[in-house]
Amino acid sequence: MGAAAGRSGNRCGGANAMLRRTASAPAIRGQRPAAAAVVCACMLGDPGNSDLGEGDTKQMYDIAVIGAGVVGGMIARALSAYRLRVCILEKGHDVAVGASCANSAIVHAGFDAHEGSLKAKLNVRGSELMAGVCEELGVKYKNNGSLVIGFGEEDRETVESLRRRGEANGVKGLKVIDQAELRRLEPNISENAVCALWAPTGAIVCPYELTIAAVGNAMDNGAELKLDFRVSDIEKIPGGYRVYGAEGTGAAAGQNAAGADADGTVAACAENGAVLETRYIINAAGVHADEIAWFRTPSSARRPKWARAFW
Ligand SMILES: Cc1cc2nc3c(=O)[nH]c(=O)nc-3n(C[C@H](O)[C@H](O)[C@H](O)COP(=O)(O)OP(=O)(O)OC[C@H]3O[C@@H](n4cnc5c(N)ncnc54)[C@H](O)[C@@H]3O)c2cc1C
Numbered sequence: 001m002g003a004a005a006g007r008s009g010n011r012c013g014g015a016n017a018m019l020r021r022t023a024s025a026p027a028i029r030g031q032r033p034a035a036a037a038v039v040c041a042c043m044l045g046d047p048g049n050s051d052l053g054e055g056d057t058k059q060m061y062d063i064a065v066i067g068a069g070v071v072g073g074m075i076a077r078a079l080s081a082y083r084l085r086v087c088i089l090e091k092g093h094d095v096a097v098g099a100s101c102a103n104s105a106i107v108h109a110g111f112d113a114h115e116g117s118l119k120a121k122l123n124v125r126g127s128e129l130m131a132g133v134c135e136e137l138g139v140k141y142k143n144n145g146s147l148v149i150g151f152g153e154e155d156r157e158t159v160e161s162l163r164r165r166g167e168a169n170g171v172k173g174l175k176v177i178d179q180a181e182l183r184r185l186e187p188n189i190s191e192n193a194v195c196a197l198w199a200p201t202g203a204i205v206c207p208y209e210l211t212i213a214a215v216g217n218a219m220d221n222g223a224e225l226k227l228d229f230r231v232s233d234i235e236k237i238p239g240g241y242r243v244y245g246a247e248g249t250g251a252a253a254g255q256n257a258a259g260a261d262a263d264g265t266v267a268a269c270a271e272n273g274a275v276l277e278t279r280y281i282i283n284a285a286g287v288h289a290d291e292i293a294w295f296r297t298p299s300s301a302r303r304p305k306w307a308r309a310f311w
Pocket of ligand 1: 067073097101103105107229230284285286
């Protein structure tokens, strides 16, 4: 076992007061996955199917989730319901320091995504699940609905097309409303607003509160969070992967306190040269996910970043 995992008794303090607030979040229960395929959907690379024996399981993590944003947090939470050794690797000084800390907080109803796409399917299903998840995690959720406003008759067709797309995606209750009804719903709306798409299933939720609660719940269930652990390389080894960590962004910002965390919720901080081993990796590094994927991409297949934007 490498240095970082070996230091799992160490604690990082300071940055995680927020995490401790989630200690009362309910533990989620579950059974061991019937098949490894349950966790394979998002895994990085192909660990092969011949060398996943019980051999090193005590010393290895079963799954390392890279990124403690809302996606990594929710995945870690779901996995922590099973008898798996899970760690979350985050290069920042806390959870929810990427896109998940600064978005518009909308739980989208699902009319934006293209019909038939996976995004549409997941958006609509996610929107349906969100109220229940928030209740389980003790996170505030407000089902206030959403409006897409048409500012002139030329926008009416756009609003109508969003309604058609939403209905094709399975979004319930969509309605194109006129100026009078719009004004009744939102008295402060611009005088230029002539129509709107009303989506009653739209909602708002605090994105970082949700992320903190998800990671906290995963940790209550035994997942380990390693902050300031910037994944800097990944090597294939028999039965899994060796993950190399370098100092993350928190240390650079002086935010990674060296002291012990009062209740031991945070397991370890990375330093240059930290390393751990895991059977599977889930790449939830947000806009940096491509960099993680490249660690397992032969250099001959790599394309410059600027080129990929057009492919
Ligand atoms: C302005 C704006 C508004 C938005 N509004 C909405 C909205 O209203 N509703 C909505 O649903 N979505 C919205 N989004 C999109 C939403 O914010 C993202 O889809 C979501 O936060 C992505 O979560 P994530 O966990 O994938 O990424 P992130 O939250 O970015 O998490 C990825 C994590 O991985 C870490 N990481 C990266 N590289 C490494 C590495 N090498 N080693 C270790 N850790 C690493 C990062 O530090 C980060 O914490 C908005 C986005 C933006 C930018």
